[in-house]
Amino acid sequence: MQWDVVIGLEIHVQLATQTKLFSGTSTAYGAEPNTQASAVDLAMPGTLPVPNREAFRYATLFGLAVNAEINQRSVFERKNYFYPDLPKGYQTTQLAEPIVGPGRVDIAVGDGEEKMVRIHHAHLEEDAGKSLHEDFHGMTGIDLNRAGTPLIEIVTEPDLNSAEEAVAFARKLHGLVTSLGICDGDLSQGSMRFDVNVSVKPHGSDTLGTRTETKNLNSFRFMEQAIHHEVERQIDILEDGGEIVQETRLYNGDRDESRSMRTKEEANDYRYFPCPDLLPVEIDEAFIEETRRMMPELPDERRARFQKTYGLSDYDADLLSASADTAGYFEKAHSTGGDAKLVANWILGELSGRLNSEDRTIGDCPVAPEKLGDMVARLTDDTLSSKGAKTVFDRLWDDDSQSVDAIIDAEGLRQVSDTGELEALVDSVLADMPEQIEQYREADPKKRKKLMGGFMGPLMKASKGQGNPKVLNEILKKKLDES
Amino acid sequence: MAISRDEIEKVALLARIKTSDEEARSLESNVSNILDLVDQLQSADTDQVEPLAHPLDAVGQLRDDTVTETNQRAAFQRIAPATEDGLYLVPQVIE
Numbered sequence: 001m002q003w004d005v006v007i008g009l010e011i012h013v014q015l016a017t018q019t020k021l022f023s024g025t026s027t028a029y030g031a032e033p034n035t036q037a038s039a040v041d042l043a044m045p046g047t048l049p050v051p052n053r054e055a056f057r058y059a060t061l062f063g064l065a066v067n068a069e070i071n072q073r074s075v076f077e078r079k080n081y082f083y084p085d086l087p088k089g090y091q092t093t094q095l096a097e098p099i100v101g102p103g104r105v106d107i108a109v110g111d112g113e114e115k116m117v118r119i120h121h122a123h124l125e126e127d128a129g130k131s132l133h134e135d136f137h138g139m140t141g142i143d144l145n146r147a148g149t150p151l152i153e154i155v156t157e158p159d160l161n162s163a164e165e166a167v168a169f170a171r172k173l174h175g176l177v178t179s180l181g182i183c184d185g186d187l188s189q190g191s192m193r194f195d196v197n198v199s200v201k202p203h204g205s206d207t208l209g210t211r212t213e214t215k216n217l218n219s220f221r222f223m224e225q226a227i228h229h230e231v232e233r234q235i236d237i238l239e240d241g242g243e244i245v246q247e248t249r250l251y252n253g254d255r256d257e258s259r260s261m262r263t264k265e266e267a268n269d270y271r272y273f274p275c276p277d278l279l280p281v282e283i284d285e286a287f288i289e290e291t292r293r294m295m296p297e298l299p300d301e302r303r304a305r306f307q308k309t310y311g312l313s314d315y316d317a318d319l320l321s322a323s324a325d326t327a328g329y330f331e332k333a334h335s336t337g338g339d340a341k342l343v344a345n346w347i348l349g350e351l352s353g354r355l356n357s358e359d360r361t362i363g364d365c366p367v368a369p370e371k372l373g374d375m376v377a378r379l380t381d382d383t384l385s386s387k388g389a390k391t392v393f394d395r396l397w398d399d400d401s402q403s404v405d406a407i408i409d410a411e412g413l414r415q416v417s418d419t420g421e422l423e424a425l426v427d428s429v430l431a432d433m434p435e436q437i438e439q440y441r442e443a444d445p446k447k448r449k450k451l452m453g454g455f456m457g458p459l460m461k462a463s464k465g466q467g468n469p470k471v472l473n474e475i476l477k478k479k480l481d482e483s
Numbered sequence: 484m485a486i487s488r489d490e491i492e493k494v495a496l497l498a499r500i501k502t503s504d505e506e507a508r509s510l511e512s513n514v515s516n517i518l519d520l521v522d523q524l525q526s527a528d529t530d531q532v533e534p535l536a537h538p539l540d541a542v543g544q545l546r547d548d549t550v551t552e553t554n555q556r557a558a559f560q561r562i563a564p565a566t567e568d569g570l571y572l573v574p575q576v577i578e
Contacts, residue, residue, distance in 0.1 A: 024551030
């Protein structure tokens with residue numbers, strides 16, 4: 001039987017504000033446990049929350065970027081549940097009146113096709129603390145530094161139909177929020193977390209199947225795996241004549257396993273009600289207009305500009321414009337490197353490969369973009385061969401404080417392109433290779449190109465690797481063909 | 484509207500309040516009385532009335548995004564039952 005997959009996402013995006021949603025406590029990552037947990041965050045009696053304007057600003061920016069309606073009036077509600085990392089016994093969130101109404105994001109699927117994914121809404125809420133389950137003499141350790149950090153939860157309509165589409169959407173969203181500057185986008189620190197709602201239905205059926213929710217996936221890869229895993233699990237159950245239970249599941253990416261998280265007797269009953277501690281918040285037209293003027297260039301516009309200004313291909317422009325970090329790196333490298341296509345090749349090839357293999361992001365790339373550009377400039381002006389450029393790149397990777405020219409000199413990588421000098425070299429090498437020359441001249445012209453390779457090796461060796469291969473090749477061809 | 488014993492027990496569980504049989508019995512009649520009053524309120528015609536988000540007819544003030552809080556961990560942890568390495572310790576949570 002053929003099955004259709006239906007996926008909706010809920011994405012928690014940590015906002016890059018300086019302080020928490022309802023208190024003036026710092027949100028800086030990596031502080032000592034509980035040193036950024038103030039009386040409000042700890043829910044001490046008598047404290048009152050005061051909302052952070054910047055969180056509203058960021059949520060509004062997001063809403064405008066996805067062409068959503070911005071609700072000028074938003075109301076905070078209490079979502080009640082008990083968990084030790086939630087000091088108040090409820091999460092302050094928005095339900096009936098979220099700040100961001102319905103919107104849309106277009107994603108690229110397959111070959112140049114676009115697909116619209118509808119945003120149901122996005123609301124502001126606070127994050128919880130962290131529970132550390134390592135053994136503290138049979139107890140659990142609680143760090144409340146994250147408690148109260150502002151999030152927007154973005155809820156999509158069930159418009160996605162495969163794990164690949166879900167990942168494409170998540171990546172697009174990542175590029176969007178980082179370009180907006182409202183989230184640092186660092187998945188390893190939990191800055192974006194994904195919940196996936198998955199159901200399957202017989203191919204072509206109009207009736208949605210029962211869905212499950214897999215919570216708290218913190219990488220694109222785990223999200224993709226979790227969806228594949230869940231789709232398979234559901235199809236297996238249905239094909240064996242079973243039924244899907246609507247439930248929340250947890251996915252373990254290291255083992256590719258999932259299990260049910262909440263048992264029946266604890267069925268979600270959050271008893272939402274408007275938070276009496278917080279008045280409704282109203283933002284005015286002026287606030288929205290002011291925010292609109294702050295809108296930076298978004299990935300889609302940037303991609304178009306990269307194609308137009310730099311003459312980049314669809315593919316290169318897409319990859320380079322998706323995140324603000326990569327785009328910024330490219331533009332800086334281009335400012336010193338000149339040749340856009342070559343700069344793009346280096347960033348998407350050697351540089352990305354090296355970053356991946358060392359599990360780093362372009363944000364902490366050891367090679368400054370301007371230095372990569374300097375290197376590309378030396379390739380373009382024929383000072384460097386592409387082999388020499390790789391050596392320069394390796395040196396820069398280890399230490400980018402030196403100039404590219406200094407590395408070229410230190411490593412003796414300067415190519416010799418002087419025709420007179422190279423002609424003398426070719427003459428002396430050819431003098432020792434009469435048999436090969438004979439062979440070449442007797443060969444079918446079609447095979448000659450291949451035979452030329454046999455001369456290039458000794459030539460490069462004789463030039464100590466410094467001869468410009470292009471120039472050498474031209475001289476060689478001329479000499480071989482002339483007499 | 485009468486509330487059932489099961490519902491009383493469910494609400495008590497959600498609120499993490501332990502109730503004896505006797506307490507549950509008395510809550511059953513108490514809460515049912517309260518719900519009767521709610522029923523009476525429900526009968527009022529509210530078609531033209533916006534749901535009330537807050538009893539005060541005002542809107543909230545927003546705050547600048549500037550750090551104003553300092554680290555008071557030592558003071559807070561003095562009144563906590565158990566701490567270690569800066570963490571608050573709680574009975575083990577099993578998910």
